[in-house]
Amino acid sequence: MRPNRLNPLFAAATSLKGIGPKLDKVLAKLLRPGAPANAEARILDLLFHLPSGLIDRRERPRLDQLPEKGIVTVEVTVGKHRPPPPHLKRLPYRVECFDDTGTLTLVFFHAFADHLQRMLPPGETRFISGAVDWFQGSPQIAHPDHIVSHEEFARLPLIEPVYPLTAGLSPRILGRAIRASLEKIPSLPEWQDESWLKRKGWGDFSTSLRKLHQPATHDDLNLLTPERLRLAFDELLANQLALSLVRKHMKRKAGRKLAGTGDVRTRIVSALPYSLTSSQQTSLAEILRDMAAPERMLRLLQGDVGSGKTVVALLALATAIETGTQGALMVPTEILARQHFATLTPLCDKAGLRLALLTGREKGRARDELLAALAASEIDILVGTHALFQEGVEFRDLGLVVIDEQHRFGVHQRLALQAKAQNADLLVMTATPIPRTLALTVYGDMDVSKLTEKPAGRQPVDTRVLPSERMDEVIEGLHRLLASGGRAYWICPLVEESELVDLAAAEDRAKALAAAFPGRTGLIHGRMKGSEKDAAMARFKSGDITLLVSTTVVEVGVDVPEATVMVIENAERFGLAQLHQLRGRVGRGSGKSTCLLLYQGKLGETAKARLTIMRETEDGFRIAEEDLRLRGAGEMLGTRQAGLPVFRVADIVEHADLLAAARDDAGLILARDPKLETPRGEALRSLLYLFERDDAVRLISAG
Template sequence: MGIMRPESLFALFAPLTTLPGVGPKIAPLAAKAAGGELVRDLAFHLPTGLVDRRYRPKIHEAELGRLCTLEVMVERHQPGAMGRPYKVHVSDDTGFLSLLFFKPHARYLAERLPEGAMRVVSGEVTERYGERQMIHPSRILNLDDPDLGVVFEPVYRSVAGLSHRTLARICGAAAQKAEGLAEWADPALVAREGWQSFGAALMRAHAPDGEDEILPSTPARRRLAYDELFARQIALQLSGAARRRTPGRAIVGTGAYTDALVAALPYQPTHAQSRAFAEIGTDMAAATPMLRLLQGDVGAGKTLVAAWSMARAAEAQMQSALMAPTEILARQHYTGLAPLMAKIGLRLEVLTGKDKASHKRMVLDGLATGAVHAVCGTHALFQQGVVFQQLGLVIVDEQHRFGVADRRRLIDKGFAPHVLAMSATPIPRTLAMAVYGDLDVSRLDEKPPGRAPIKTIAMSLDRLDEVAEAAQRAIEKDDRVFWVCPLVEESDKVDVSAASERFQDLQAMFGDSVRLIHGRMTSKEKDEAMEDFRTGMAKILVATTVIEVGVDVPEASVMVIEHAERFGLAQLHQLRGRVGRGGKPGHCLLLYANPLSEMGARRISKLRETEDGFAIAEEDFKLRGGGDLLGLRQSGIPAFKLADAALHADLLAVAQRDARVLVEADPTLSSPRGLAARLALHLFDQVDPETFLGTG
């Protein structure tokens, strides 16, 4: 499918400065609020609330503390002195009111509120020393102002320096640019749901005429959600079709290495692992390249499945590459897998950017000649000088941490290799369908034997002394302690300062055995702190960023999470899974601030009653919706702008079916509806069928 953008979308993909009233000062603020620099980004920046200006009493009938709109006569101005506010005295036939302004522009106020003029002002009325007041009215209008008829005013997520009124005006102007686009939805569905066109629904979403109009269940919001889900499902259908057309190499196993691998284990694989072996074996034996996602809860044994897959590839004289997002994880995989692979006669090496030149040369020679059967590494694996003799299997660990281009560059080292993506983030089925479509998924939903249970304890932050004592007891037993400080939204300075303070407190107690990791450190500094903790030079690791998923420190037995109520359920579960990995019982201390909200209490209660990551992910999905599951930004799952996979789950099934029917009937999207569907693909950044896991 061509990627030329259709002309009817040019206005939506134009810079924000093409909108009336958006100059070089407002444009960067609007871009920050909307999360993008195009008109389309503002059009998709939907209101989150509503100001209701219908209450229009007289001055002395106005309910104190309630937003009201008053029609008043401007009596006189009283400039403030000595830090006092500037006052404008106004009246109606029931009494007087003072409008108060702090740090005012006197000339501006004289122009907006000339003495003797009638004006309409909006704000909350308060009373002080018997005088009725309104501090900084949110609206000052003339009696003939067209905005006077707007009684419901949408409220948006904004940024400092950009007023809600300005943002509402330019978002509405942006939405108008979507008028008249060709219809891509099934006409029968549009009629059944009573939907307007996409453009009309977008404009309606920006001009709600009541509290209910903000809800995701309104027809306008459901229409927009469907369109976004539909575009993604079409992209996934196209991606799947392209993959099925790509000839690959069938890897038919002999069992020589895989049987030896299982026999060499000191335990029996779980039923879930055996099921994954069978599913992967079947996929690799097909001529179409495998694309499978292996989802395993923390400690569910994904590494063994990776080893089995590498052994299967080696049975057909094919090489494997396992790509991890960090050097620590790449080396950890190597350390865990190399002895097992050597036991069955296979050579595994590690390749990262920090290796010595002599080691790199040795690995590169082995990969080129086929002497190295498998390699674990970081981005170093897809650099120019890396040449494989026969790359047949690519395993991507924590696949969401790599960009599309990264995965593609590694896959291009082979001839249509089979791809296994691994993730320790349990994703609810509904969300998996929304994000990955028909992708084949293997789930490891059992824990291997020998994993100690983790005791989860909830405590008030007031009991920090007791927590420090628990940390002391763990250290005396030569255990390690993770100590996590929460992320504060949009304020990494606050994060760093809070974590630094906690670090200093703990250093005062435990001396040089404490290390700190936060978002402003370089990768090298983080790696060094992590390595000190792993080797035992440090016993306590204080961190703001979520501890690397997959980082394995068997000696860690205590996880302290401050302000646990601020974390998502699935995130708390991921953190908890960092401890209890070395056979010793683990303890997870959830510290919360009082008073604990009902939502916070539910999360903590659910975490205490189960260690099943999939059950927890489903509950998190219900509690938080799909909009920010796990903090989608942290999990790497592409976030939706207009849809919520939890609240619009019924539409997801419809969108998936509609997309499948359309692509099967019109695989090149060249029919009138197919051409309209191309608009949706462009509009929602889905033009490339390789956008998601379809690239590996």
């Protein structure tokens, strides 16, 4: 289905001279980080790999004017070659060069003498370009970037773009591959509105892309150059167009009116130990209005930590059950599934709702009986992990699917769920407040409801930032807390992207704390079996252990109102959203709660800003905006997590205003040309393929 004119861009990088299978593996790892292990690098990947800096070789000093450091290009006469002695091969090969003002030594390690003799014949003039360094008061250039004769000098690139690299890839090879890729850009039809391009002063796609790879000054690398803005808008428009097509596709499938009687809802509300906050009531009203409408509901419920999303979701599910249908609540981890099941059971019992739990752990006869009851409509609400949508799990009549998302399910997974759920309504919950710009790129296909208050009775958390040298005081304070019957969490440092290293750190800390608090310390980490995690959680909840040590790979998604202290070790290594999530585990009861952020060493600017914000505010939405500003979108949500679209050119922070324009434009395009059949529509199909949002193209013709 891809237009033929785009085929050159999707050709393998191995079609370029000098790129073999071995180099292709290295390129694919660098250019396609989320792709399957056997994925090839393509011309397109090289073209969207933009420069991060430039080397200016125009500096042409005489040898007596060489700077302390920096890149220079010098014209010299080649002098004496000084190879290392035969028995000391590890010493470098040196070549002396000179002009009429001074001398310069070229240094080569592991060199081939005959190659250097050919490249640097004594007595000949050569232009040498590279980074100058000084050794014992004399200037030298180790492994020059370029060595050229007078005739070749005209072809020496005096300004060279610098690209992000990876182990096993040299700047020269990558630069050559990208230059060869630029020659493969085909002639493409214009998909942007001509008057909009004129107003913005932007050129066409191909010219803009070429110019981005040929910066003449550092200003050309700015994210706000006309060329970068043009391509960023292209990418954001592809994203918004795809999301709008997903939404249209989902909405086009017949929904059903789910307007309940309100009886079951009333029973749940009267069983709650508190009254609903005004934002819970507003969000619930929006959800119920969507459910009662004939189109399918596609709604995102955004709430801060502890803002009461689960109760709102339960009231929505109760409405589906009142209309005679069933409900599903899907969560990303088994711990959370069991926690939701435990939290909802007493409320469901009082309201007369039949609740069941299905995770990967339910097996054999118990699983078969549960599935039979589900198919016979003897279960009202099924709680579980993605096991809910595996083969063989059949609902009698599914009316509402609630996904507790936490950025784990992207648009593709939502589509797959929708297919399974036929014409069910969809409510997605996220516990991480998301900045508006990011919400548009991840959830642009959905309507949004926000919970902005904490339920009545929740206490503010006193957040303190301490150097780790004061750890003895922290442990002393814990002695007082645990002696008085209190409970605490201790989160171990994020060592690196490795569960094993994190685990070792956690086990060491758990041992040290177990020695300080014998018989009262438990440990939980991502490599434990589900049953072991549950047992540790249950002991903490019951008060059998009072200090829970945990790694970050585990969602400490447990509601233990008695826990009033959260210690986070090496807090400077955590993202803001993560710190905020962890802090939200305390302050859930009526007791005064504290969060201690321990940091090590001297704090960098970003870490200091992060910890300052944590001390200043508990407002998750403000924290999310700051996190986005400090770290950018990819790092903020974790580029490996499925929900986040990977942007190659656009920057969500710098190009936020373009996102709103792209959203408006996408709406306008589809209102005028819903099947993208006009000349501009056809060109926009190319855009969707180019930025790999082609799933959306298939939806245009799908029923």
